[in-house]
């Protein structure tokens with residue numbers, strides 16, 4: 059007899075964890091399938107290991123088992139992600155789909171915890187108002203969000219207070235605080251924890267920005283500055299972004315929502331269980347369950363009339379496509395991602411970049427959203443500008459050297475031993491715009507070891523992306539000069555990568571079933587009882603990191619599901 | 624300079640003597656030792672590479688095996704000597720040519736000469752592993768006595784840093800370096 063579950067959650071990452079917690083707390087028995095292994099805190103006590111986590115990318119899916127292909131346009135043949143596929147499998151763990159196993163991307167994320175601004179929900183309207191109706195490409199598929207900031211504010215609040223975010227509010231109910239973000243949309247209350255101690259070079263960055271007339275403030279962080287609920291105060295070990303936290307200071311669904319769900323007694327986790335098909339009734343209009351492979355490749359089927367798919371924007375769209383759930387042809391469309399324009403500086407004094415989490419740093423938000431000044435480059439929408447003074451170990455640092463310098467020999471040795479301790483980064487996050495040209499579909503050739511088709515990404519950096527990278531490089535250069543940097547360089551443009559770990563848009567939410575995939579609660583227009591959640595729902599990508607917004611959406615989805623059952 | 628440091632006298636897990644000699648010579652050009660400060664030889668990068676190739680998959684092993692053969696074939700043909708026997712300046716010239724004339728495997732055009740792609744991939748791989756061998760935790764066989772970390776002022780496997788250490792300009796070389804083994808011992812002591 060086929061097994062039956064009251065509800066199935068596929069993927070226990072940032073969004074799946076939240077939904078599993080809310081459902082189990084309401085008494086629903088949830089079966090969670092996750093393709094990764096269950097990690098324990100004990101396993102991470104000695105995670106100060108760059109070879110294991112950075113060089114060998116032991117937490118992320120390997121291209122050999124989880125192939126993803128890419129091509130710049132629909133005339134080219136796609137191949138395994140060329141920026142990440144090295145001779146020994148993966149060579150770049152930070153430009154692949156996120157880590158796997160309960161916790162998902164929040165196992166090894168950086169923890170930059172942003173609310174969108176009000177403007178982010180109205181990107182299209184604001185761009186057209188300011189730059190005219192023809193400002194966007196003819197191929198643009200940009201739309202405004204079907205919800206606004208006010209709709210999400212209570213859910214942002216829940217993310218911050220239920221899961222734990224540290225920071226300084228800039229606008230509580232309209233009352234400005236110059237220590238916080240002067241541009242943030244009003245919030246009901248501040249953060250549950252004060253900001254973190256900043257990494258050594260941050261003061262220099264902040265002071266330079268102030269002299270240049272910017273209004274820097276501290277990055278809100280999903281890292282505990284003090285003990286809070288299940289989180290412990292950060293130890294500033296600096297093996298943070300790309301690593302797991304050995305003291306549970308970093309907010310990860312593994313220790314927040316998933317742990318809380320387990321404590322209800324209503325959650326069963328089946329790890330190493332890879333969903334490959336979403337099953338429907340003969341009409342195709344109702345979900346009936348999920349089929350998955352166990353670790354040995356055996357096929358199992360579980361029936362349920364409530365299925366939540368939370369496998370990250372990329373795998374979500376792959377699963378829908380592989381299951382044939384794409385009646386209106388919108389699944390996989392509107393792929394968006396960030397380019398970082400990563401800049402590096404050498405400072406005159408020791409910056410000791412190996413200390414502190416990535417997010418123990420100041421940011422500048424003056425040039426984000428519609429706040430980007432009129433400019434010659436033609437930049438229509440801005441981005442946050444973030445200092446990265448910490449969280450940099452030697453192996454990673456050696457992969458980012460000034461262009462033109464020979465990467466080996468005595469000169470390299472001298473440079474690296476002199477300057478490693480003086481490095482610092484600045485980056486921003488240029489949001490790509492949705493376009494008919496950029497999408498995901500199933501690769502016609504490449505399959506995984508279970509015979510399932512790989513996801514194929516068709517994406518290139520647009521003229522607008524390149525213009526924005528150029529514009530922001532000038533800004534970063536001027537900040538570096540003001541900081542007294544002795545060297546400054548940028549990552550190559552256009553970037554070699556097309557995955558930034560901030561992929562969104564691939565199962566867009568909307569009110570009109572003909573041009574979107576899910577509704578604002580993440581429920582499929584096509585198939586009742588099927589919720590597809592995460593950044594894939596985003597109509598547009600903002601200049602901020604996406605996770606807190608997709609966490610807020612997950613709380614919204616959970617409320618809706620509980621209203622309906 | 625022949626590879627005569629301590630590390631190379633042990634028996635290898637995967638590499639042959641010639642392979643070890645060749646790879647050691649290449650990694651010694653990436654992080655040289657002539658300035659009296661630790662380089663690839665002192666940190667025992669070759670031990671790291673031997674262990675890694677033994678542990679990893681066949682594709683990687685083939686790349687080492689075929690890469691060494693192609694490199695020595697190239698230098699034998701041009702100079703009548705194995706790579707490791709060439710003077711350092713010559714070695715640098717050879718490596719520069721490999722780096723300049725070819726692109727690594729993933730970007731190379733299908734028409735390119737097979738060996739050139741192979742050599743570029745091989746050199747890229749030795750570069751990668753030399754960096755790892757210099758700065759890995761010593762449990763992996765490289766970064767012997769944490770000499771690589773000492774060289775750049777990285778304190779290693781620390782549990783955390785305090786506010787005093789996080790002042791701008793703080794000299795990190797005053798923080799005693801810790802390896803994972805040190806950390807393990809410390810935690811065990813605290814438990815006892």
Ligand SMILES: Cc1cc2nc3c(=O)[nH]c(=O)nc-3n(C[C@H](O)[C@H](O)[C@H](O)COP(=O)(O)OP(=O)(O)OC[C@H]3O[C@@H](n4cnc5c(N)ncnc54)[C@H](O)[C@@H]3O)c2cc1C
Nearest residue numbers: 069071072073093158159162163168169170333592603605
């Ligand atoms: C290195 C790194 C740094 C980051 N830093 C930040 C940051 O600072 N700020 C920020 O906002 N965001 C950051 N992100 C992005 C963040 O991790 C993601 O936005 C977030 O985790 C996405 O949540 P999700 O629920 O959609 O998917 P995920 O959290 O990725 O969870 C997906 C889950 O689904 C499981 N799964 C996948 N496929 C299947 C399948 N077929 N069957 C069963 N289970 C499956 C996976 O194992 C995983 O547990 C970072 C990501 C990375 C990789």
Ligand code: SF4
Nearest residue numbers: 292293295296298303
């Ligand atoms: S820097 Fe802080 S949050 Fe990050 S891993 Fe270390 S202790 Fe955990």
